[in-house]
Amino acid sequence: MRLLIARPMTAAVEARACAEFDVEIRGSTTPLTSDDMFRALTEFDVVVPTLGDQFSAQIFAAVPTPRCKLLANFGVGYNHIDVAAARNVGVAVTNTPGAVTDATADIAMTLLLSTTRRAGEGERLVRSGHWQGWHPTQMLGQHVTGKRVGIVGMGRIGQAIARRCHFGFGMQVAYQSRSPKNVDFPADFIPDLKALAAQVDFLVLAVPGGAETRHLINASVLEAMNPSGLLINIARGEVVDEAALIAALQSGQIAGAGLDVYEFEPAVPQALCDMENVTLLPHLGTATEEVRTDMGHMALDNVAAFVVGRPLPNPV
Numbered sequence: 134m135r136l137l138i139a140r141p142m143t144a145a146v147e148a149r150a151c152a153e154f155d156v157e158i159r160g161s162t163t164p165l166t167s168d169d170m171f172r173a174l175t176e177f178d179v180v181v182p183t184l185g186d187q188f189s190a191q192i193f194a195a196v197p198t199p200r201c202k203l204l205a206n207f208g209v210g211y212n213h214i215d216v217a218a219a220r221n222v223g224v225a226v227t228n229t230p231g232a233v234t235d236a237t238a239d240i241a242m243t244l245l246l247s248t249t250r251r252a253g254e255g256e257r258l259v260r261s262g263h264w265q266g267w268h269p270t271q272m273l274g275q276h277v278t279g280k281r282v283g284i285v286g287m288g289r290i291g292q293a294i295a296r297r298c299h300f301g302f303g304m305q306v307a308y309q310s311r312s313p314k315n316v317d318f319p320a321d322f323i324p325d326l327k328a329l330a331a332q333v334d335f336l337v338l339a340v341p342g343g344a345e346t347r348h349l350i351n352a353s354v355l356e357a358m359n360p361s362g363l364l365i366n367i368a369r370g371e372v373v374d375e376a377a378l379i380a381a382l383q384s385g386q387i388a389g390a391g392l393d394v395y396e397f398e399p400a401v402p403q404a405l406c407d408m409e410n411v412t413l414l415p416h417l418g419t420a421t422e423e424v425r426t427d428m429g430h431m432a433l434d435n436v437a438a439f440v441v442g443r444p445l446p447n448p449v
Contacts, residue, residue, distance in 0.1 A: 134178035134440055139165055139186050142207075143422060146429030154436065167192065174199040174224075179439060181432050182214070183207040184416075185398075190218040197222055203445075205435040207428055208419075209233050210369060211449055212342035227435040227447045231289065232427040237418040238293035241337055241367045242301075244391030245282075248363050248412045249275040249335075257409075275334075275361065275388075277302050283333035284308040285326065285349070286340030286368065292316055294337055307333055330357040335365060342369030352377040355387060362387045367418050370394040379404045382411065393418050 136156040141147070150156045157177075159165075164185030165173065173180045174196040182188060182204055193199070193215065199222055204214060206228045216226050247253055251274045258264050258272075282298045284291045287310040298304040299318045307321040308314070309329045314322070323329040326349070330336055336358060340346045350364065350373040358364070364387060366373055375396040381387050382405075389410035395401050398416065405411050419425060431447065438445050 135176065136179045136181070136436060137173050137177040138181045139169075139173070139183055139207075142429045143426045145426045146433065149430065149433055153433070154440070171196060174201045177201050179203045179205060179436050181205045181207050181436070184210065184213060186213055188214045188219065190215045193218040193222050193224070199224060203227070203436070203439045205432045205439070206449075207432045210342055212369060216449060225439070225445060226449050227432070227445050228449050229428045229431040230447060232424060232431050233419045234289045234293050236421050236424040237290050237339075237367055238297055240393055240414065240418045241290075241294045241339070241365055242297050244365045244367065244393060244412055244414065245335060245337070245363070246277060248365070248389050248391040248410070249277050251409075253412045254409045275363070277304070277335075279303050279305075280334040281305040281307065281332065283323070283329045283336045285329070285336065285338045286310060287314045287316070287320075288339065288341075290367075291337075291339035294339060295320060327354055327357040330354050330362070331359070334359065334361065335363045337365040338368040338372055340368050340372060342371060347371045348374040348377075350374065350378070352380070355381040358387050360385065360388065364390045365392075366390070367393045370396040370398050375402065375405075382408055 136154040138150060138156060138158045140159055140162055147158055170188060170192050178201060180201050188204060202224055204219060204224060204226045206214060206226060209228050209230045211226060211228050214226055219226050251272050255272055282304045284295050287308045295306045296318060299306050307323050307329055309323055309326050355377055378390060379402060382390060391412040393414040393416055401413060405413060435445050435447055
């Protein structure tokens with residue numbers, strides 16, 4: 134069986150792939166083009182795609198009888214794959230849950246702390262050479278300890294963020310999800326998103342991407358937030374109506390935002406880049422050597438199971 138890995142991986146993952154499979158590892162770090170995806174579906178038995186490789190219904194319609202029978206996605210999110218269309222042409226889809234939880238939660242805290250304490254703005258000031266020294270009212274930010282945080286989406290990652298907030302910073306936790314969760318720390322379930330937004334200091338997004346959550350954070354939710362409120366997004370860019378967010382930030386409707394993902398990624402609006410009260414990261418959620426290697430091995434575990442006819446460990 135022929136395996137295609139859509140982008141370069143860590144050395145450990147590439148070494149295993151080369152040792153165990155008849156593999157081609159694409160050298161480019163950019164997403165697959167339409168031609169690339171057509172080739173992937175027609176010339177390979179298994180493909181390891183990742184974020185940005187848009188296996189849409191149109192792609193599967195163009196290849197109604199694909200040679201490929203498994204998309205072993207590298208990543209927990211798979212909204213770039215039309216799973217229903219894949220299944221209709223006999224292509225299974227897997228993902229890599231669990232491996233990303235702690236690293237993504239850590240990035241949420243990085244964004245929260247950086248934005249509340251104006252760390253990005255302060256670093257830019259020092260690097261510019263314009264810092265004139267400490268004084269009592271220099272760059273006053275917001276305290277995190279003891280504040281109230283709202284988590285939108287209380288799955289693995291949402292719970293990991295909530296634990297860090299509660300146990301690490303003594304924060305009061307509230308959350309919105311499809312149903313109440315049984316968690317090992319105090320947390321208030323608030324099913325109405327706007328009600329949650331109105332009651333917290335920081336709103337942190339940890340929901341999957343896809344049609345159900347597109348523009349979940351819209352103008353009305355942003356209007357419900359407190360003027361001192363901060364929005365933190367480590368989910369998917371399209372969860373936030375980016376134009377509405379820019380308007381809310383420019384008008385002072387909310388105090389700031391910390392973003393690791395963007396609606397039209399990798400394009401980032403200049404308006405966001407121009408704002409000192411916005412922390413911008415280049416989708417670093419899972420960007421550690423250990424985590425990316427774990428993700429790669431999990432994807433290859435799905436490939437290995439498929440090759441020998443075992444049940445797939447992580448079907449979606």
